Amino acid sequence: MARFIMSGGEELKGEISISGAKNAALPIMAATLLSEGDCIIENVPGLKDVRTMSFILRTIGARVEEGKNTLRIIPPQSLHYEVPYELVKTMRASVLVLGPLISRLKKARVSLPGGCAIGVRPINLHLKGLMKLGASIRIKEGYVEAQTSGLKGARIYLDTQSVGATENLIMAATLASGTTYIENAAKEPEIVDLANFLNRMGAKIKNAGSDIIEITGVPNLKGANYTVIPDRIEAGTFMIGCAITGGEVTLRNVRPDHLEAIITKLQEMGVEILSSGEVIHVKGNKELQAVEVKTMPHPGFPTDLQPQIMSLASVCKGTSVITEDIFENRFIHAGELQRMGADIEIKGNTAFVRGVPGLNGASVMASDIRAGAALVIAGLIARPETRISRIYHIDRGYEEIEKKLQILGAKIKRIQ
Numbered sequence: 043m044a045r046f047i048m049s050g051g052e053e054l055k056g057e058i059s060i061s062g063a064k065n066a067a068l069p070i071m072a073a074t075l076l077s078e079g080d081c082i083i084e085n086v087p088g089l090k091d092v093r094t095m096s097f098i099l100r101t102i103g104a105r106v107e108e109g110k111n112t113l114r115i116i117p118p119q120s121l122h123y124e125v126p127y128e129l130v131k132t133m134r135a136s137v138l139v140l141g142p143l144i145s146r147l148k149k150a151r152v153s154l155p156g157g158c159a160i161g162v163r164p165i166n167l168h169l170k171g172l173m174k175l176g177a178s179i180r181i182k183e184g185y186v187e188a189q190t191s192g193l194k195g196a197r198i199y200l201d202t203q204s205v206g207a208t209e210n211l212i213m214a215a216t217l218a219s220g221t222t223y224i225e226n227a228a229k230e231p232e233i234v235d236l237a238n239f240l241n242r243m244g245a246k247i248k249n250a251g252s253d254i255i256e257i258t259g260v261p262n263l264k265g266a267n268y269t270v271i272p273d274r275i276e277a278g279t280f281m282i283g284c285a286i287t288g289g290e291v292t293l294r295n296v297r298p299d300h301l302e303a304i305i306t307k308l309q310e311m312g313v314e315i316l317s318s319g320e321v322i323h324v325k326g327n328k329e330l331q332a333v334e335v336k337t338m339p340h341p342g343f344p345t346d347l348q349p350q351i352m353s354l355a356s357v358c359k360g361t362s363v364i365t366e367d368i369f370e371n372r373f374i375h376a377g378e379l380q381r382m383g384a385d386i387e388i389k390g391n392t393a394f395v396r397g398v399p400g401l402n403g404a405s406v407m408a409s410d411i412r413a414g415a416a417l418v419i420a421g422l423i424a425r426p427e428t429r430i431s432r433i434y435h436i437d438r439g440y441e442e443i444e445k446k447l448q449i450l451g452a453k454i455k456r457i458q
């Protein structure tokens with residue numbers, strides 16, 4: 043298995059371009075199943091999760107032609123309605139094909155995703171919403187079996203602002219008869235991106251990005267060309283990487299309006315950040331201050347940057363208090379950071395991070411995408427050497443992370 047070997051201590055300096063957003067590309071790819079024409083999707087990150095979704099679309103019957111950061115997806119002549127466990131277990135977002143399949147085929151059989159390192163992660167809200175739209179659902183042998191005589195618009199209230207449930211229900215509702223309202227909907231930029239893509243295909247979706255999304259069903263959707271938004275989590279990860287090394291970095295292809303929560307926190311810590319258009323300039327500072335961070339649905343601080351900011355907090359002046367309010371088990375990285383010399387105490391869903399002067403290299407293990415990114419950030423300053431194993435998790439969410447870091451001057455190499 044591949045590993046990263048890092049020698050910390052270099053300031054990150056220079057300029058890189060941020061890739062397209064994984065969490066926008068995946069639902070957009072699933073949404074192409076609703077189309078009757080070819081779709082061309084651009085700014086798609088070259089990632090393992092994207093390849094998994096391509097494989098799922100092919101399993102369902104679509105043709106997927108892959109170019110450099112571009113996908114051409116040709117709709118299936120006839121769709122298969124089953125997505126097996128072997129695919130879903132490697133990527134939970136596979137469950138996003140459930141909404142499009144039930145909508146187009148009136149039936150679907152998709153494996154239940156199960157838990158993962160960061161929590162139990164049920165899909166009850168996806169299923170409750172689909173039932174409200176008129177699907178009958180049963181769980182059999184670990185699979186969701188859904189069928190309908192035709193979906194009908196409904197008013198759906200989500201008990202929790204779930205990103206995946208909002209996306210699945212938007213997709214299911216686009217071809218339903220009548221109007222659907224999703225209340226307490228998730229407001230993440232990736233949801234707005236999905237709605238913009240579907241509207242480009244001829245859907246009628248209003249108010250994506252607000253609490254109540256309105257979807258008026260249409261009889262069919264046509265093919266469309268679309269460019270995926272930049273990845274705010276990748277951008278945030280590199281901003282934190284720059285901050286921890288006291289470097290100076292320019293990030294291109296970013297949407298500063300999607301990054302307000304992380305920009306505000308880093309500024310509070312003492313990092314200088316300037317943005318203009320699609321560019322962000324980050325300048326670190328050797329004396330960063332502790333902060334309080336609480337993860338929340340968008341526009342709050344994203345849970346997907348919580349592990350990375352914990353790495354940064356571990357070398358800031360004072361005690362940072364980091365509360366994880368989205369996932370129940372998202373502190374696995376804390377144990378690995380402690381092995382690198384961080385002083386972290388966990389009480390329930392809160393981590394008290396007492397800043398130490400520096401981190402020591404160690405052999406550590408990535409347990410999920412963002413926990414892996416947190417270890418890479420720690421490895422940027424840890425001396426003499428950090429070895430990170432299970433980096434396949436990192437590859438699921440970061441396109442060529444080590445090459446981008448090398449461009450910025452980091453000492454990181456991948457060994458097989």
Ligand code: UD1
Nearest residue numbers: 065135163164165166167168202203204205206346368369
């Ligand atoms: C998406 C992102 C993931 C991010 C997360 C939260 C993708 C592919 N993944 O995951 O990177 O960390 O949003 O921003 O976009 N929940 C339920 N029942 C449900 C669904 C969710 O209780 O049916 C709970 C979850 O357990 C969790 C919370 O709701 O505690 C938020 O989860 P959700 O927004 O659904 O996350 P994902 O869509 O899986």
